[in-house]
Amino acid sequence: MNRPPFPAASTFGPVRFPETASQTGGPYVHIGLAPEQAGFDIFENNFGNVLVTPDTRGERIAIEGRVFDGSGTLMRDVLVELWQANADGRYAHPGDDRDVPIDPSFRGWGRAGADFETGVFRFETVKPGRVPGHSGAPQAPHVCLVLFARGINVGLHTRLYFSDEAEANRSDPVLTGIEWEVRRGTLISQRGQRDGAVVYSLDIRLQDTPDGGRETVFFDI
Numbered sequence: 001m002n003r004p005p006f007p008a009a010s011t012f013g014p015v016r017f018p019e020t021a022s023q024t025g026g027p028y029v030h031i032g033l034a035p036e037q038a039g040f041d042i043f044e045n046n047f048g049n050v051l052v053t054p055d056t057r058g059e060r061i062a063i064e065g066r067v068f069d070g071s072g073t074l075m076r077d078v079l080v081e082l083w084q085a086n087a088d089g090r091y092a093h094p095g096d097d098r099d100v101p102i103d104p105s106f107r108g109w110g111r112a113g114a115d116f117e118t119g120v121f122r123f124e125t126v127k128p129g130r131v132p133g134h135s136g137a138p139q140a141p142h143v144c145l146v147l148f149a150r151g152i153n154v155g156l157h158t159r160l161y162f163s164d165e166a167e168a169n170r171s172d173p174v175l176t177g178i179e180w181e182v183r184r185g186t187l188i189s190q191r192g193q194r195d196g197a198v199v200y201s202l203d204i205r206l207q208d209t210p211d212g213g214r215e216t217v218f219f220d221i
Helices: 028-033 166-171 181-187
Strands: 060-068 079-083 109-113 121-126 142-148 156-162 188-194 197-205
Touching: 060 079, 060 188, 079 121, 109 121, 156 181, 156 197, 181 188, 181 197
Parallel strands: 060 197, 156 188
Antiparallel strands: 060 121, 079 109, 079 142, 142 156, 188 197
């Protein structure tokens, strides 16, 4: 009788296989998630960086940023996803069943690749309203960001707050939970104007950088 090539699991216990090696987001992440930027027209609907339509309620804003690695080098291959509430403070998700107006013309989620030349990522959206935290206390207006890029095994989760919401920021349960004020500042975007449009800007740093830039606060989600 020929013996089986491996012992039976019932005789020697469960068969264990080695773990698949981890891999960071490489060049194919853009082809799969942002094909238009990579020069491919493969999806009927592309999930881009524009979350609004002409009918969307709220203050129109742009959010821009750059991402730097630990050496201070600008990363031009970053893919960023954004998730936020609408201008009234409600998420476009069935899990948000609060008695707050839904805006059917606002998607609430977007995806943007950093420009391959400048390294700048950009979203066109509206300023979000306040939403309650776990304790029920209102959070300051913010958007959630997730980063994918080389050297990152698991998407990095962070937040972006707004510099002109200082009073709300001072009472935000997440910001106030960050021990050092200088670390809180890594999440505050700066309001500006360009060609008559409101632009909030924030640089994200994966680690402290040689130029004195502080590592951005990331969250274990």
